[in-house]
Amino acid sequence: MADRKEKYYITTPIYYVNDVPHIGHSYTTIAADTVARYKRFKNEKVFFLTGTDEHGQKIQKAAKKAHITEKELADRVVQNFKNLWTKLDITNDFFVRTTDDYHIKCVQKSFESILKKGDIYKDEYEGWYCIPCESYYSELDVGKEHLCPDCGRKVDLVKEESYFFRLSNYQDRLLEFYESHPDFVIPNTRYNEIKSFVKSGLKDLSITRTSFDWGIKVPNDEKHVVYVWFDALLNYISAIGCNEKEDFNKIWPADVHFVGKDILRFHAVYWPAFLMALNLPLPKHIVAHGWWTVDGKKMSKSLGNVVNPNEIIEKYPKDAYRYFLLRNVPFGLDGDFSEKEMIARINSELANDLGNLLNRSLTMVDKYSSSVVSKPNIITDKSLSNMSSEIFEKIEKSMQIFRFDEALSYIFEFIRDANKYITVKEPWNLKKNAKNDELQEVLYNIVSSLKFIAGMLVAFMPDTAKEIWKQLGFENSIENYDLKFFTDFYSITTLKVQKGGVIFEKIDEKKKKKSAPKKDSKTEETKKSDKITIDEFFNVDLRAAKILEAEALEKSKKLLKLTIDIGEENPRTLVAGLKEHYSAEEMVGKTIIVVANLKPAKLMGIESNGMLLAAKDGKTVALLSPEKDVKPGSKIG
């Protein structure tokens, strides 16, 4: 069975269509695309999958709000993703949608098969339901006081018939598997996290719902709809034939599932368990990457700093964007996106080091050798050739562990070597002194280096590689050449170069100004949709409150217990997460502003009645307080 596998199978997560594509989506997809291209470059057969997750309550809600059907909504958003992937030249072989027929059938079939086996069973799901949020939470989520983790309101205990997946049965097998496959989860710290999560115990998983119906119906029990992960994860097999078609075994198991760290658990715990239940082999690697911050800040809609890849690639070359994302962050860690840094890299690495190397080299070939280089009979200086083999080896190692940043740094190390070589050899002097043989060799070495560089870049910056290729004067496109043509440094016999334009323009900071108004208009948009009426505002009862006592809670990292006067008969107790910013002593006597009509919450065993207002700016937290003395209990508004 295993022998039938023919293709390197690589996937991105399927993206939820309740969202517009942002830098994070593009990063995962570009990373996967890079591996796909790299494998193809090495003459391996590849199957590269991406797609969309289109079911669930959120979509149902959003569609209702927009007065369209769920499918119409999904169709619309899917197009956003597809368009972006086209623009980024993503080379996926297929695009899976969870609303496609084959997927629905696959989920139903898989469900039935596990049901038959006994690892799916019907029971009652007891969940805590928050009506306003329309969401279920576990006992753990809601805590002892049964409050919604999102809005803080009381949740109701709801019993609902549900099908469960017997995840608890798989705990030992999973742990065994992790032990014997230490590179199953990459990077290592994530591997440790997963292991300890599973060790701490697994509960059976509720995998159906009856409370909404935008989803895949459970066979023979149609009031149930398959819930999230059992639907979504199966895309990885539904897209390639669901263990039915001839080709399935040529592709499955997946070699790499690329995921963000937020959905690692589902891929590294649930998914292998589902596969075990289906008697299918497990994927080779789950590779989890970090988050992107923007200019050091967390990306969020409210900050209005969500990076839209479409806007970036309008302003900068697509390859520069790919390069920056892949180069700037060690895979697995969180990365920071800033246009300033991206411009710095474009200018110094792409324009100065690489672009200029191509440019100066071809100019010399034009000037000194009528645009033609040929392989000399004897090559005396093989330093660049030797370095290229070393570099390629290093790149290989880095790519095996998905360290794109390292791989790129090696390529650019070689680019610097080539620049150095030119400086040392001084072709202009060879020309002046009519040392033609030596000059020919030097030019040949340089052009061969560029050939090597183009090959190494093909996975990371496809456009750039192609452009270099064209300027080097190759008649066939770069994809037509075998790996050997690149690893064999002296594979060029003769070449007439076709010098073209500059491949990376230098960017001055002026470009940045253009982005400013764009950001503003975006913020306005979000503001518009978020506007509330005055009545809605006054639903919140804001009051001035005087702090009578304050006490730091010993066991808590963040919490202070405050006793406050808001003009009521008895003082109230309020617990606030301020310990890291204010000491208990300095709180006493202050007049602050609190939300008085918030439902009580129990924190560290103490009931908190209300919430105080504070301004947060990344690290700084500042309490709001009335500018003049007012009576405790004064209304704000």
Place this chain on the structure above:
RNA sequence: GGUGGGGUAGCUCAGCUGGCUAGAGCGCCGGUCUCAUAAGCCGGAGGUCGGGAGUUCAAGUCUCCCCCUCACUACCA
């Protein structure tokens, strides 16, 4: 609180199983070539390698304690 990472030049980070005067890239300063996108190349700038103690002939590199930070988890916003 538990677990697992980190804390090394202004910035981003390399430094494997302990061993010559602690490295790279960027930024900065100075020099230099001229084929080139005022690019390239060379040199410099000097960082208590988080703090303290210990092991050793020898410690960013091992041990212990402490501080800070990040992730996961718990608890909780």
